[in-house]
Amino acid sequence: xxxADELELVTVMQALSDPVRLTIVRxxxxxxxxxxxxxxxxxxxxxxxxxxxxxxxAGVTVTRVVGKQRLVQLRRxxxxxxxxxxxxxxxxxx
Amino acid sequence: xxxADELELVTVMQALSDPVRLTIVRxxxxxxxxxxxxxxxxxxxxxxxxxxxxxxxAGVTVTRVVGKQRLVQLRRxxxxxxxxxxxxxxxxxx
DNA sequence: CGTTTATTTCGATAATGGTCGAAATGAGTT
DNA sequence: AACTCATTTCGACCATTATCGAAATAAACG
Numbered sequence: 671x672x673x674a675d676e677l678e679l680v681t682v683m684q685a686l687s688d689p690v691r692l693t694i695v696r697x698x699x700x701x702x703x704x705x706x707x708x709x710x711x712x713x714x715x716x717x718x719x720x721x722x723x724x725x726x727x728a729g730v731t732v733t734r735v736v737g738k739q740r741l742v743q744l745r746r747x748x749x750x751x752x753x754x755x756x757x758x759x760x761x762x763x764x
Numbered sequence: 765x766x767x768a769d770e771l772e773l774v775t776v777m778q779a780l781s782d783p784v785r786l787t788i789v790r791x792x793x794x795x796x797x798x799x800x801x802x803x804x805x806x807x808x809x810x811x812x813x814x815x816x817x818x819x820x821x822a823g824v825t826v827t828r829v830v831g832k833q834r835l836v837q838l839r840r841x842x843x844x845x846x847x848x849x850x851x852x853x854x855x856x857x858x
Numbered sequence: 859c860g861t862t863t864a865t866t867t868c869g870a871t872a873a874t875g876g877t878c879g880a881a882a883t884g885a886g887t888t
Numbered sequence: 889a890a891c892t893c894a895t896t897t898c899g900a901c902c903a904t905t906a907t908c909g910a911a912a913t914a915a916a917c918g
Contacts, residue, residue: 679857680783687777688906707864717907719866724905738864738915753857759849763773782876801894811877813896818875832885832894 674748677729682753685728686760691721695730695744695757696764703743706733768842771823776847779822780854785815789824789838789851790858797837800827 672678685691690713697709711718722742725731729748733740749757766772779785784807791803805812816836819825823842827834843851 679854680781680786683777683781683786683854687774687781689774690906692774692777705864713906714908715865716867716909720906723866735915738862740865753853755849755853756857759847759853760773760777763847763850784876799894807876808878809895810879810897814876817896829885832892834895 671726671732672729674729674745674751677748677752679753681728682730682749682756685725685730688721688724690717691725692760692764694721694725694742696761698731698742698744699761703741705739706742707739709742765820765826766823768823768839768845771842771846773847775822776824776843776850779819779824782815782818784811785819786854786858788815788819788836790855792825792836792838793855797835799833800836801833803836 686695690711693711694709698704706718706722707715709718711721713721722731722733726733726742729745731742732745733742735741744757746757780789784805787805788803792798800812800816801809803812805815807815816825816827820827820836823839825836826839827836829835838851840851
């Protein structure tokens, strides 16, 4: 997971440029931290995992392990610090 | 060229998710309307044209023909109307 | 300890996308 | 009309990416 000051605009933009991942981001925005699996997506488990990895490695989300499941969350503060207004603009338009 | 209310978030995000295209957008922001060819880019003419097409078809830019050359411009107002704050956030971070 | 549950990793496949050079277009110029 | 200049289109190529199913991992639970 990249540090807050290591987030790259191109990488973040790429991460936010896919319909499945935009759904994930919207869902995390609406529902806060939640398990990977409960986000409603029309893709297989492995594809879901793939998209979550892209978001995580771009620095858009953080994952923590809690028992059997992994809770995913938006990195709101870091994103806002590094790219002010970007996430809000995307969420507002999504 | 898509109408202002037909702009799609995913398409616009994809258009803004490439280093060459981000350079173009930054350059158009800094220098206003200008000919395709004078934007400094380390790619061939055909690749340049390709990227400008992606931006145009996503609705990020408009092109008009003036004599031998084509002047490109950001669609600031339409983007702001449809995706408030998005372009500014990208430009601020770029 | 074997089983279930949640998620990831692997390997393969198919689609998309960036890049180029060569040829085409199209407006100005001579 | 021939020529130049700015840009686009075409065709090809290679890299990246989205997708899946199957196998691996890892924690909880019986």
